[in-house]
Amino acid sequence: MNVTIKDVAKKAGVATSTVSRVLSNSPRISKATHEKVRKAMEELGYYPNLSAKNLVKRSTETLGIIMPRSAEDLFVNPFFPEVIRGIQALAQEKNYDLLMVSGRDEAEEKKAVEKIVYGKRCDGVLLLCSRTTDPLIEQLDDEGFPFVVIGKPATRPDVNWVDNDNVQASYVATKHLLDQGYRRIGFVSGSLSLVVSLDRLEGYKKALKDQNIAFNKDLIVYGDFDRETGYQAFKKLLTLEEPPDSVIAVDDVMALGVSRAAQELNLRLPEDLAIVGFNNTMLTEYTYPPITSVDIKIYDLGYQAAKLLINQIENPDAERKHVIVPTGLIVRKSSCLK
């Protein structure tokens, strides 16, 4: 049989309310009874039933994480585990649990999210990037349910989000290549329907402009955040009359594809071609030479997102916030002539 607060109360010779107070470390309790009750709990092996607690407290101390829908997003890109780590770190600190939600398609996902949101199984949810245009955002927003998006949403930029300054980050990356003497910088972008692609392209343009280098749209190619399309994108760049002397890819995975293509063609890195990626995942070390990458501080993104979310949960009237996580450029062999 299960040991409940009642058993503890009986054993300690007090009322259940007293046990409850001990449980929540209420100050209105004498040291003596506190000890007495603690001892009874110990002896009986008591653990509070969280469902009961949640029911009456109308909160769960749980954050929902809406997972990327596609296997690729989840699996191929090492972004995901790292952002989870950051989220987990804060959750741990604040004593929150983490619930993972997913669905194979939009309908299934919607159902799953509604279940935990309206079912009050969590107090707020985190939306991992890649879904910055998700209808879910609007639904949650209209509902007034606490949530935070990792990655600035295109449709409702006024909701809570954490993101990098991608314009700035891309500017720095581009400037780095220019400083190294590269002049024809190819740009392997993701779909322009993603804010992140647009922003990074903008930073790239800005850096060129600052150095009075004309923007050449032939140098912009598009991939899909996977290795294969990075590979293809670079091959396309090579068909240009004047191929690039360097490449920025908006994701390490695509940068890896570029590196692979370059290797197959016996291009020397960085002499014949410099490569810069984004995200500073461990993938940068998975090729030779290692790849320079913009460190977007994935862990911090997760950590800050969780922090913001918990803050919103605990202060319902707090105003909405946008958190910018600073980036850095990690220079490695692939772009470093000197």
Place this chain on the structure above:
Amino acid sequence: MNVTIKDVAKKAGVATSTVSRVLSNSPRISKATHEKVRKAMEELGYYPNLSAKNLVKRSTETLGIIMPRSAEDLFVNPFFPEVIRGIQALAQEKNYDLLMVSGRDEAEEKKAVEKIVYGKRCDGVLLLCSRTTDPLIEQLDDEGFPFVVIGKPATRPDVNWVDNDNVQASYVATKHLLDQGYRRIGFVSGSLSLVVSLDRLEGYKKALKDQNIAFNKDLIVYGDFDRETGYQAFKKLLTLEEPPDSVIAVDDVMALGVSRAAQELNLRLPEDLAIVGFNNTMLTEYTYPPITSVDIKIYDLGYQAAKLLINQIENPDAERKHVIVPTGLIVRKSSCLK
């Protein structure tokens, strides 16, 4: 204000128990009232409160996933996201939610697990491999709480687990190299305190024996499941008077380290050196040439583990089970002369 079962009952002009029956699709309910109640729910925007349900049903339809403790395990090795995918797939099917648990150290983790287990926040837990010698296993086992380990535990091999036949898998990998004509096969192992390392070594030995090739312990070196130690391990093999003509690494990450070292030394793959890895992660495609790897079906491991766990939860007297997930060898360029 929150809409509850009472509001629905009132609106539909029935008792709360009737609403509850509709909710659980009880057959003892007339079609007419069913419709009536459903309509009321619809109109009021009713969603069942899961805490209340869990409280009375004494179950949560939630599985706990005990995450790897170290960031490396979680992050560096792509095993993790893939096994989660498998778990998630089944959870989805069976309508279970997933709770992630972690702790930075053993004490913290223990507390977190106890909280959700004794707090009845989940009905069972999954232990991800890498912890096949965890004291947690014994604790949960003694407690009689449903759990499944991914990876056969060293200490209590009689608990529920799912794993591959690693002896067999390694046998096949070794035989493949022998069939290709390689004779001096280096073996980059993980720590021999792990069952998986022992098993894979055994399969290697067995294959050699079957071909009457003497086992040479100098060809066995040890790494730590990361790229750097794979790299170092291979360098060590090269100091042998007669270096290997091929290498099996018990993990793709280490195989990648070997590949890197070989590349730096201008060894041609597979002519000068063949490489075979384990796990068939996408990393095998991240180097040129792509690496042959034993596909241990990570997704299936997760899927089967969740299946076994849910079965144990729903049939408490079911006997313990060990599930073997079949492996395959994915031959790629790194080991394929022909």
Place this chain on the structure above:
DNA sequence: TTGTAAGCGTTATCAA
């Protein structure tokens, strides 16, 4: 087929 009412294990209010 439906309704009544007693829990499930907590917290919170109000008295004492």
Place this chain on the structure above:
DNA sequence: TTGATAACGCTTACAA
């Protein structure tokens, strides 16, 4: 500083 007791929102005998 403590104790009764009424919620919290649901399920489930038992009765009707």
